[in-house]
Amino acid sequence: MEFWVNQAFNGISYAALLFLLGGGFTLIFGVMKIVNIAHGSFYLMGGYVGYTVVLLTGNFYLAFLVACCVIGGLGMGMERLFLRGLSGQDLRQMLITMGIALFLQDLSLVIWGGNPLNLAIPSYLSQSIQWGNFYFPVLRIFMIGAAAALFVVLWWFQEKTKVGAMVRAAVDNAEMSEGLGINVPLVTLGVFGLGALLAGFGGVVGCAFMGIYPGLDFELLPYAFVVVIIGGMGSLPGALVGSLVVGLIDNFGKALFPELSYFTLFAPMAVVLAVRPTGLFGKG
Amino acid sequence: MVSLGKWSLAKKRREHKAGILGVTFFTVFLCLVIGGLGTMAQGAEKGPIKIGFISPHTGNFAQMGLDMVDGFKMYLDEINYTVAGRKVELIVEDEGEIPATAVTKMRKLATHDKVHLVAGVFLTAAVYAVAPVAVEAQTPLIITLSAGDDLTQRKRSKYVMRVSFTGAQLGHVAADYCYKKLGWRKAVTLGMDYGWGHENVGAFQRTFEEMGGKVIQKVWTPMVTADYGPYAASLKRDADGIFEVVTGAASIRLLKTLRSSGLMNKWKVMAPGTATDESLLPALADDGVGVYTVFNYSAALKNPENIKFNEKVLKVIKRAPTLGMAHSYTGADWIIRAIQAVKGDVENKDKFIEAVRAIEIPNSLRGPLKLDKYGQVVQNIYIRQVEKVGKAYQNTVVETYPMASQFWTYDPETFLKSPVYSRDYPPCKFCQ
Numbered sequence: 001m002e003f004w005v006n007q008a009f010n011g012i013s014y015a016a017l018l019f020l021l022g023g024g025f026t027l028i029f030g031v032m033k034i035v036n037i038a039h040g041s042f043y044l045m046g047g048y049v050g051y052t053v054v055l056l057t058g059n060f061y062l063a064f065l066v067a068c069c070v071i072g073g074l075g076m077g078m079e080r081l082f083l084r085g086l087s088g089q090d091l092r093q094m095l096i097t098m099g100i101a102l103f104l105q106d107l108s109l110v111i112w113g114g115n116p117l118n119l120a121i122p123s124y125l126s127q128s129i130q131w132g133n134f135y136f137p138v139l140r141i142f143m144i145g146a147a148a149a150l151f152v153v154l155w156w157f158q159e160k161t162k163v164g165a166m167v168r169a170a171v172d173n174a175e176m177s178e179g180l181g182i183n184v185p186l187v188t189l190g191v192f193g194l195g196a197l198l199a200g201f202g203g204v205v206g207c208a209f210m211g212i213y214p215g216l217d218f219e220l221l222p223y224a225f226v227v228v229i230i231g232g233m234g235s236l237p238g239a240l241v242g243s244l245v246v247g248l249i250d251n252f253g254k255a256l257f258p259e260l261s262y263f264t265l266f267a268p269m270a271v272v273l274a275v276r277p278t279g280l281f282g283k284g
Numbered sequence: 285m286v287s288l289g290k291w292s293l294a295k296k297r298r299e300h301k302a303g304i305l306g307v308t309f310f311t312v313f314l315c316l317v318i319g320g321l322g323t324m325a326q327g328a329e330k331g332p333i334k335i336g337f338i339s340p341h342t343g344n345f346a347q348m349g350l351d352m353v354d355g356f357k358m359y360l361d362e363i364n365y366t367v368a369g370r371k372v373e374l375i376v377e378d379e380g381e382i383p384a385t386a387v388t389k390m391r392k393l394a395t396h397d398k399v400h401l402v403a404g405v406f407l408t409a410a411v412y413a414v415a416p417v418a419v420e421a422q423t424p425l426i427i428t429l430s431a432g433d434d435l436t437q438r439k440r441s442k443y444v445m446r447v448s449f450t451g452a453q454l455g456h457v458a459a460d461y462c463y464k465k466l467g468w469r470k471a472v473t474l475g476m477d478y479g480w481g482h483e484n485v486g487a488f489q490r491t492f493e494e495m496g497g498k499v500i501q502k503v504w505t506p507m508v509t510a511d512y513g514p515y516a517a518s519l520k521r522d523a524d525g526i527f528e529v530v531t532g533a534a535s536i537r538l539l540k541t542l543r544s545s546g547l548m549n550k551w552k553v554m555a556p557g558t559a560t561d562e563s564l565l566p567a568l569a570d571d572g573v574g575v576y577t578v579f580n581y582s583a584a585l586k587n588p589e590n591i592k593f594n595e596k597v598l599k600v601i602k603r604a605p606t607l608g609m610a611h612s613y614t615g616a617d618w619i620i621r622a623i624q625a626v627k628g629d630v631e632n633k634d635k636f637i638e639a640v641r642a643i644e645i646p647n648s649l650r651g652p653l654k655l656d657k658y659g660q661v662v663q664n665i666y667i668r669q670v671e672k673v674g675k676a677y678q679n680t681v682v683e684t685y686p687m688a689s690q691f692w693t694y695d696p697e698t699f700l701k702s703p704v705y706s707r708d709y710p711p712c713k714f715c716q
Contacts, residue, residue: 003517006545010513114347116533118540118567128544137544140513210510210537211567215343215381219508254514258503 002133007251013140015247016147017209020202021220022227022239023154024195030171030234031191034090038078038097039224040217041104042196046071046203047212048112051119060122060208067200075196079189087185101217109214116213119204143205150198151240158236167191171234226269232282241280332371333623333630336393336402338414339429339608343381344532345406347563351608352404352429354601358609359616361600367620368628375399379406383413390414394421400630403615405430408451408479419443424637428615429608433483434704436660436690445640445659447618448611449580451480451529452705454556455487456692457665457685458527458578462488462554463495465667465683466576468524470498470714474515474538475529477504477707484529484556486705489712491692498714504707509534512541520716525552528559535559536567543571552576557679560670562606565677572670572677581610581650582668582679590649614648621645652687660690 025039049070050063078100086092125142128135158164169177170187178184206212206220223246231242245268253264272279337356340349353376365372375397377389386405393399394417401424405411411430418425419441427435427446435444462468471492475481481504489499501520505512516538519526526547530538539559542548557579560572583594583605593613597605618640623630625639644654651664665688668679691699703709 006517007514010511010517014511014513109346114345114350115563116536116567118536118569120569126544128546130546135544135546139544210540211533213344213533214346216533219344220510223510250511251514254505255518258505258515258518261506261509 003255005134007255008248009134009136009140011248011251012244013143013247014251015243016143017202017206018223018227018243018247019147019151019240020198020205022224022231022243023150023236024198024202025224026228026231026234026236026239027191027198028195029228031167031188032083032093034083034093034097036097036195037094037221038101038104039195039199040219040221041101042071042075042199043203043206043220044108044212044214044217045074045104046200047119047207047216048108048117048203049200050204051112051117051207051212054119058120060119060125063119064201064204067204068197071200071203072193072197074200076189076193078196079192083192084185084189087188105214105217112214114214116211117207118211119207121208125208139209143209146201146205150201151236154236226265229269229279230272232279234283235279235281238279238281330370330631332373333367333628334373334375334397334399335619336390336397336399336423337374337376337404338379338386338389338393338402338410339376339404340379340381340406342378345381348406348532348561348606348608349379351563351603351606352406352612354603355597355609355612356403356428356616358596358600359613359620363620367623368626370628372620379404379410383407383410386410387413387417390417391421394418394423399423401426401619401636403428403619404612408432408483411435412479415439415441415444422633424633424640426615426619426640428618429611431480431483433479433690436656436658437700438704440658442637442659445637445655447615447653447655447661449663450660450690451483451556452487452692453580453660453688453690454578454665455484455527455705456491457667457688458484458554458556459488459491459495459497460685461576461578461667461683462525462527462552463492463497466525466552466554468492468497468552470500470523471525471527472501472503472519472523473499473527473529474503474505474519476507476531476534478507480531481529482707483705485527486709487692488527490705490710493710493713499712500714500716502712502715505530507534509537512538513545516541516545516547519547521550523551525554528553528555530555531558533564535564536571539568539575540571548574554578557581557607557668560668560679561608562604562679563608565670565679568670569677570672573672575670576682577668577670577679578665579607579668579679580663580665581607582666582681583607583610584668584678584680585649585651585666586681587647587649587651589647593649610649614645614650614653617645617648618643618653651684656689656696658690658696662687662689664688 028036046067050067053063053066082096083093125139128137166182170184174184227242227246231238250265254261339352379386403426408431411432415435425444429448431451433450433452436446473485475485554576557577560577562583594605621643622640626635630636641655646652653663656662665685666681667683669682671680
């Protein structure tokens with residue numbers, strides 16, 4: 001019993017972090033149809049910016065605000081300067097994101113050094129709630145709460161607001177939407193910024209949860225791939241389900257068959273690709 | 285004016301011709317002189333001594349690799365890159381994250397740069413791949429940081445020497461301390477799933493169980509593990525403590541997880557010293573306090589050499605001293621002493637290797653050092669505990685095992701008859 005509760009809790013909290021990473025990834029893919037290799041770098045830079053803010057001001061929540069603004073801005077700048085001119089040329093766009101990822105990784109090595117950094121969190125977050133035999137670290141509960149809240153807000157935005165409808169229209173058929181007077185380049189810019197912002201937010205959470213260091217960006221990217229491939233490229237609920245599946249499978253896989261941890265992670269991806277190539281929630 | 289012009293033109297032509305001839309002669313002359321000088325110089329002093337240095341500059345262990353280079357350079361600066369009348373040339377190469385990169389660089393150093401020896405190397409997996417290349421090229425390899433037990437045991441070669449540590453050299457001692465001083469009778473182990481983890485855990489298990497303890501669970505984790513939560517939750521709670529072998533940034537994640545899952549209230553943690561390297565301590569902060577580690581060095585050692593070293597590092601490198609810097613510094617010291625012993629004649633490889641193996645340093649910053657006949661250094665092994673002193677954290681030495689061998693108290697020849705410690709050796713008799 002203790003085992004199952006602990007593992008399920010761990011799995012869900014890890015899924016929360018994966019959702020923050022995979023959510024933005026899938027949004028960007030939905031609108032621009034490109035795989036953003038620099039997405040891990042957004043996460044990394046978000047973590048570094050958050051770390052710096054906490055170091056300077058000591059305010060944990062300000063770190064989120066600043067990291068979201070900076071990384072969101074970084075994403076929009078990147079879209080406007082580098083990707084806009086190449087719209088429609090997926091391969092070149094992807095290569096540019098690759099280049100930017102490498103550039104950002106080296107930049108962070110120069111600015112913040114190669115040592116792993118950990119964000120100092122308020123003491124009430126670093127405690128654990130003990131309930132009988134169970135320990136629930138407050139930070140993990142915070143992660144789950146933050147990811148859940150973000151999902152609800154994003155889902156509401158995409159499904160219930162007019163701007164959300166424009167985004168969906170641009171995803172489904174960009175040319176038709178332009179014909180109807182929707183400013184698709186602006187939508188693209190906004191979505192790219194939003195996706196980057198989510199990764200930046202995730203970076204701050206991740207920096208507190210497991211630390212950051214140059215190279216983490218490319219360590220996490222495969223997880224984001226698995227999440228969106230299982231959930232379906234471009235779908236927000238897909239990203240949620242995908243991260244829950246990956247988080248839980250990864251956890252129980254590691255706990256029950258530690259030797260097979262990569263197999264248990266990538267096997268479901270292979271199965272989904274074989275049976276339903278568009279992912280659980282993706283459109284064909 | 286016109287005639288003058290013609291005349292000057294003709295003169296110019298003549299001059300031009302003469303110029304060409306002059307240049308040609310001058311060039312030939314220069315070639316002869318330089319060529320002559322070259323041969324003369326070679327006869328006199330044979331050019332610089334080339335030292336190749338391999339350490340990671342990219343990826344997860346980039347900072348460790350930079351520390352290694354800085355420590356090595358700090359020593360060479362002290363001797364002004366000159367030894368026994370010859371200049372020293374250092375050629376630094378990036379080990380990368382995978383052994384294949386390190387092998388490429390080793391080949392380049394041996395065949396293209398024609399270095400006289402290679403030092404450094406960080407990752408156990410990389411050094412196992414690099415050593416055969418060094419042996420094949422007959423280039424002395426002096427490992428200044430990496431482990432990889434078998435390179436000075438069953439796969440030893442006269443070209444490979446190690447002045448750092450082996451996994452087992454630490455694991456044996458850790459088991460002795462845990463059983464005798466910490467009173468453990470049942471232990472769980474958690475190790476990174478490659479040579480470094482296997483060799484540490486294997487040594488720990490053998491010694492611990494021979495004394496009467498039981499290892500009741502062995503967990504192996506991939507080198508890249510983002511979340512240790514699931515592993516921590518699956519650890520058997522009826523153990524007395526955990527011996528863990530996790531290095532680099534991952535060590536922070538593991539210790540934080542052990543702390544927040546409540547296990548550290550119940551258990552003591554023992555690990556090889558790389559888990560609480562001085563470069564990780566600020567990020568570990570309070571989560572690391574109380575963790576025991578076993579290692580051949582601590583920046584908090586109180587001997588005069590180490591105090592001097594600490595001061596110098598803060599002045600020259602301007603960062604807090606780390607194990608990477610200390611190991612490179614001692615390694616450079618070792619190599620330079622050997623070059624002095626052969627009076628700079630590193631071209632005579634057999635003589636040089638003999639000299640490297642004969643060096644004894646009675647007062648290094650890690651304490652006394654000498655090589656055993658298998659090429660591995662015999663040295664003090666320290667039990668350390670992370671402690672908060674003022675606002676900073678340090679590895680306080682709580683116990684010293686003087687002059688521990690890679691074979692612990694076992695007879696080397698008998699020891700070498702059993703297989704190298706691995707994932708499945710020794711087998712886990714008490715795992716439930």
